[in-house]
Amino acid sequence: MKPEELYQELKKYNFGPFMGVADSSFGGFFNYLDTLKNEYIPDVNEGLAFSRGAGSYLTGKKPVVMMQNAGIGNLINPQTSLNNLYNTKSLLLVGWRGNPANKKDAPEHWYMGENTKEFLELANIKSKVLESFDDIKWANDELENTSTVALIVNPEFIEKYESQHKTNYEMSRYDAVELIANNTKDMIRISTTGMISRELNKADDAPKNFYVIGSMGHASSIGLGIAKEVKEKIIVLDGDGAALMHLGVLSTIGNIKPKNFLHICLDNESWSSTGGQRTTSNTTEIKDIALACGYTNSRKVNDKENLEKVIKELLELDGPNFLLVNVKKGNLEDIERIELLPEEITKRFMEAIK
Ligand SMILES: Cc1ncc(C[n+]2csc(CCOP(=O)(O)OP(=O)(O)O)c2C)c(N)n1
Numbered sequence: 001m002k003p004e005e006l007y008q009e010l011k012k013y014n015f016g017p018f019m020g021v022a023d024s025s026f027g028g029f030f031n032y033l034d035t036l037k038n039e040y041i042p043d044v045n046e047g048l049a050f051s052r053g054a055g056s057y058l059t060g061k062k063p064v065v066m067m068q069n070a071g072i073g074n075l076i077n078p079q080t081s082l083n084n085l086y087n088t089k090s091l092l093l094v095g096w097r098g099n100p101a102n103k104k105d106a107p108e109h110w111y112m113g114e115n116t117k118e119f120l121e122l123a124n125i126k127s128k129v130l131e132s133f134d135d136i137k138w139a140n141d142e143l144e145n146t147s148t149v150a151l152i153v154n155p156e157f158i159e160k161y162e163s164q165h166k167t168n169y170e171m172s173r174y175d176a177v178e179l180i181a182n183n184t185k186d187m188i189r190i191s192t193t194g195m196i197s198r199e200l201n202k203a204d205d206a207p208k209n210f211y212v213i214g215s216m217g218h219a220s221s222i223g224l225g226i227a228k229e230v231k232e233k234i235i236v237l238d239g240d241g242a243a244l245m246h247l248g249v250l251s252t253i254g255n256i257k258p259k260n261f262l263h264i265c266l267d268n269e270s271w272s273s274t275g276g277q278r279t280t281s282n283t284t285e286i287k288d289i290a291l292a293c294g295y296t297n298s299r300k301v302n303d304k305e306n307l308e309k310v311i312k313e314l315l316e317l318d319g320p321n322f323l324l325v326n327v328k329k330g331n332l333e334d335i336e337r338i339e340l341l342p343e344e345i346t347k348r349f350m351e352a353i354k
Contacts, residue, residue, distance in 0.1 A: 001130075003032035003161045009133045013140040015062045015091060017041075020049045021245070023068030025095030026153045027275030028161035030066065034278065035164055042271075042279055044244040045217065046071030051078045054088035062143075066093040068274075069116045069152075070109070070214065072123075074245075079123045083147040091139055092125065092150035099154060107342055108193075108214030116152060125150050130157065163276035165329070167269050169302055173327040176266055177237070178203040179304055180325075183311045184235045188353060190223040191237040192216070194273025195331045196266060200237060201338045207352035211338050211345055217245030220253065220263055227258035230353060233315065234260055240267040240281035247289065253320050254294020261320040263290070264311075270329040290322035302326035 006029060010016070018040040022030045033040035043049035046067040053063030067075070072094065083090060098105040098113015105113060112119070120127045126142050127150040128135050135151055142149045177196065181189075181204035188208045191197040197211040212219045220243070223236040243265050253261065269282045291298040297317055301307045307325055314321040340348070 001157060002159050003029045006158060007032065007036075009136050010064060010091075013062070013136065015064050015140075017056055017061060018064045018066060019043050019052055020066030020093075021046050021068070021071055021241075022271045022274040022277040023066070023071075023095030023097070024274040025068065025097060025155040026066075026093065026158040027163075027277060029093070029158050030277045031163045031165075031275060032161040042277060044241075044247070044280065045074045047074040047078050050075050050090060051082055053090040054078070054082050054086070057088045057090065062089070062091065064091045064093060068095045069097055069112045069119075070216065072112065072116070072119050076119075076123050079125060079148055084124050087147050089143050090148050091143065092148060093130070094120070094127070094150050094152050096129070096152045096154050102155065106213065106337055120150050124148070127152055129154065163270075165270060165276060165278040167282075167329050169268065169326045169328045171303055171307070171325075171327050172330065172332075173266050173268060173272065174199050174203070174332045175304060176307060176325050176327050179307055180235070180237065180264060180311060183308060183315075184233075187233045187235050188223075188226060188230070189235045189237060190219045190226070192219040192239050192242040194239065194242075194271075195335060196237055196239050196273075198335045198338060199332055202332070202335060207348045209345075210349045211340075213338060213342060217242045221246070221249045223261065223263070224249070224253055224256065224258065226353075227261045228256060230260070232260060232353070233262060234258070236261070236263045238263065238265045239271075239273075240265060240269060240286065241271045241279045243286055244279060244281060244284065247286075250290055250293040250295070254290070257294060257296070258320055259318040262311075262314055262323065263295070263320065264323045264325060266325050266327050268327045268329040272329045272331055276329050287322060287324040295320045295322045298322040298324075300324040300326070
């Protein structure tokens with residue numbers, strides 16, 4: 001199905017506005033919507049997209065909330081205690097990563113992939129796999145009787161559409177990751193979901209690397225849990241999308257004030273891992289938020305020379321320290337998945353930091 005056809009069909013039933021967090025399964029639909037005026041704004045996490053949708057429903061709209069099935073985790077609370085309780089309504093489009101019928105997806109998608117329908121059902125959300133325009137009519141009809149209905153989208157079912165979102169930065173994310181890796185050798189490094197972990201794995205795989213391949217937005221919290229218990233430096237490699245998804249943790253970090261904590265955010269103003277859709281980081285000064293939350297030092301760089309200089313400086317200073325690195329959107333071509341299974345990452349990491 002072409003993104004523009006899906007959009008036009010949804011408009012026949014007056015659906016809109018559109019909101020959510022991108023999924024590579026149907027990243028093209030996000031990219032298409034972003035070319036339209038006033039139809040779509042990205043959110044920081046799926047739960048907040050959903051409650052924004054509830055707000056728009058209260059004004060008479062028919063919101064469409066879009067997400068990867070991983071985002072169902074962020075959705076459960078506002079679904080069970082907002083839409084389900086108040087009968088505010090939303091149509092969900094949910095990307096089906098880890099669908100057991102498809103060839104093997106990455107490990108972070110296995111459990112949710114096998115249980116997507118069950119999770120939705122348990123949250124009182126009726127669902128159907130999107131296969132034709134009839135399913136949109138079905139969803140529209142169902143919304144007469146219930147608060148939230150989901151159309152599950154198989155990867156590749158919606159055709160690709162190139163992202164039109166442009167940014168102005170020069171340094172590639174991989175160059176930044178490599179430089180950071182070279183300057184933090186043998187340190188404990190916690191890297192975020194998506195390509196940033198893959199790029200760290202390629203640049204300098206090491207036993208003290210903990211790759212957070214799922215749980216988007218949780219890398220800094222994992223790092224914080226470790227930082228409180230060990231004396232060694234902890235380097236967290238975050239993305240802007242991931243940092244924004246659970247930005248509240250900056251307050252906990254600033255409150256606990258671990259001296260050994262360096263939080264680096266690679267900000268490309270995009271969800272590059274899912275196709276380069278824009279995030280809202282261009283209007284949010286995360287560096288200043290970190291400082292306002294109680295980080296000790298917070299800096300921003302956008303070229304290799306300064307990146308190296310500032311990392312060296314921050315590693316010498318007591319933390320928690322924050323470094324925002326502006327990088328180009330885009331991923332290293334043909335980068336491999338991390339070979340180690342998540343449980344092997346845990347075992348190797350625990351041995352290494354003993
Ligand atoms: C809860 C949740 N929502 C969505 C996703 C899909 N997802 C994986 S990586 C990613 C983008 C991460 O963006 P960012 O942190 O900015 O890093 P970048 O890829 O741009 O380097 C998204 C949206 C996910 N894994 N989990």
